[in-house]
Amino acid sequence: METALKNSDGASCIFCKIIKKEIPTEFILEEDDVLAFDDINPKAPVHILVIPKKHIESVSDLDSENAGVAERLILGAKKIAEGKKLSGYKLVFNVGQEGGQIISHIHLHLLGGWPSSPGKLEV
Numbered sequence: 001m002e003t004a005l006k007n008s009d010g011a012s013c014i015f016c017k018i019i020k021k022e023i024p025t026e027f028i029l030e031e032d033d034v035l036a037f038d039d040i041n042p043k044a045p046v047h048i049l050v051i052p053k054k055h056i057e058s059v060s061d062l063d064s065e066n067a068g069v070a071e072r073l074i075l076g077a078k079k080i081a082e083g084k085k086l087s088g089y090k091l092v093f094n095v096g097q098e099g100g101q102i103i104s105h106i107h108l109h110l111l112g113g114w115p116s117s118p119g120k121l122e123v
């Protein structure tokens with residue numbers, strides 16, 4: 001199961017290809033170490049993926065040395081949400097195959113833009 005997610009060098013990683021512009025993608029946010037773009041299969045009116053430019057597979061690969069990546073993803077998502085004037089939104093990390101993670105390059109889902117609040121936590 002876990003080996004299906006393994007992609008330690010990023011060579012065949014679809015998000016690394018987006019970072020290297022091998023897959024043309026419009027960036028919503030580009031910072032020194034963070035990129036954001038629309039999810040290809042949106043699950044909400046606004047569904048944006050915020051990723052680090054460095055290939056890290058998952059939240060499970062974060063430790064005290066590199067956990068700043070998570071902070072930068074969250075702050076990137078917040079900046080986008082403010083720019084889009086979202087009054088509320090969800091931030092989701094899927095972790096591991098059983099957690100619904102398909103792409104093994106850490107990414108934060110920013111979901112929002114519903115006409116009215118879903119009003120409940122749909123996890």
Ligand code: 5GP
Nearest residue numbers: 014037038039040041042094100101102103
């Ligand atoms: P995960 O399930 O790994 O947390 O989420 C991966 C997300 O990446 C999915 O929501 C999927 O729709 C999105 N995705 C997969 N391939 C591509 C792609 O080539 N371009 C973009 N923009 N999104 C993608």
Ligand code: ZN
Nearest residue numbers: 013016055105
């Ligand atoms: Zn990658």
